[in-house]
Amino acid sequence: MTDANTQVGRLDEALADLRQHTKVTPKVALVLGSGLGSFADTLAAKTVVPFGEIRHMPVSKVVGHAGNLVVGEAAGMPVVAMQGRVHLYEGHPVVDVVFGLRLMLRMGAEVVVITNAAGGCGDGMEAGDLMLITDHLNLTGQNPLIGLNEPELGVRFPDMTQAYDPELGALAKQTAAAGGFSLREGVYAGLLGPTYETPAEVQMLRGLGAHAVGMSTVLEVIAARHMGARVLGISCITNKAAGISDQPLSHDEVTETATRVRGQFIGLLEGVLSGIAAGG
Structure with a gap:
């Protein structure tokens, strides 16, 4: 009997x-962020x-x-996907914010493909770009x-030197090139929210x-x-961050842009999953 007081x-x-609904052991776990859940x-x-x-x-x-x-198959390979996630800013404790991710790994997944909608603050970042997270x-x-x-x-002190798997990143870049578009690369800054950043905060983040x-x-x-999974991270740049664009920021813009690039995003994920299924 398990102790429900432990993680x-x-x-x-x-x-x-979950096993009342499916007995599938997935190879890949996907976290699908704002406006990106349609891939499931x-x-x-x-x-x-x-x-x-x-x-x-x-x-x-x-x-x-x-x-x-959502549990199913992609590229003939068993996968599990979270359509949406919870956030710290909703008032959830941090252990709950990562609970769904841990559950998918507990199902047996060994690779994580994690996505998000993000504001672009790097030079040349435009709404609709897809960015490979390098760190x-x-x-x-x-x-x-x-x-x-x-x-x-x-382990108590997990190494984060390569938080994002370079081989999976190379696979994503190859997939994008084959699809006729370039995948931007960069560092993702995760903040608490729920307010969007001020222009001064964006300049700090750029620095x-x-x-x-x-x-x-x-x-x-x-x-x-911490659980030993390989990670691929992809950001959908849905807007320019505050101070870079003179337009006010809104969640509607986030979801609208994510919807606009849905086809490219789905093509990228399908290609990546095909590569993983083939041994990538």
Whole structure:
């Protein structure tokens, strides 16, 4: 009998609920951010499980985050996808923010493809660009590994030298080139939110080396690396950050841009998953 007071215990109870719907062991786990969840609709032989039907699984209330766990096939390979995620700014504890990611790895996934909608603050970043995340800045003030370490999940002090897998990054760039578009590259800064950054904060982030900024991803990547998964990160640049554009920022713009580049985004993910299925 598991102890529901531990992370492992909560994950195992959630997994027991999920196994009532599917016995699939996925190879790849996908986290689909704001406006990007439609990729899960393209999966073959899919099973859709609402977050609310899984014990301990937090439910997002943010527009553009459907709140489903979708298990299916892509490129003939079993995958699991989160349609949406929860965020610190919604008031969830940090362990809940990474719970869905940990659950997908607990199902057996070994590779994580994590996506987000982000503001572009690097030179030349334009709305509609797709950016390969090469590294990140965790500026949330939180870390999912704070507290007692559970060795069954990972080591106490995980190495983050290569938080984002270079071989997966190379595969993504090859896929983009084959699709006739260039994949931008850069550092993603994860902040708490929910306010968009001020122009002064954006200038600070540029000085720190950030090329894109958002309110997710960094905590999930830490949890994924803690559990030994390989990580590929892709940002959809949905707007220019404050002070770079003279337009006021809105979540509607985020979802509209993500919808506009949906075809390119889906093509990129399909190509990456085909490469992984072929041994990449």
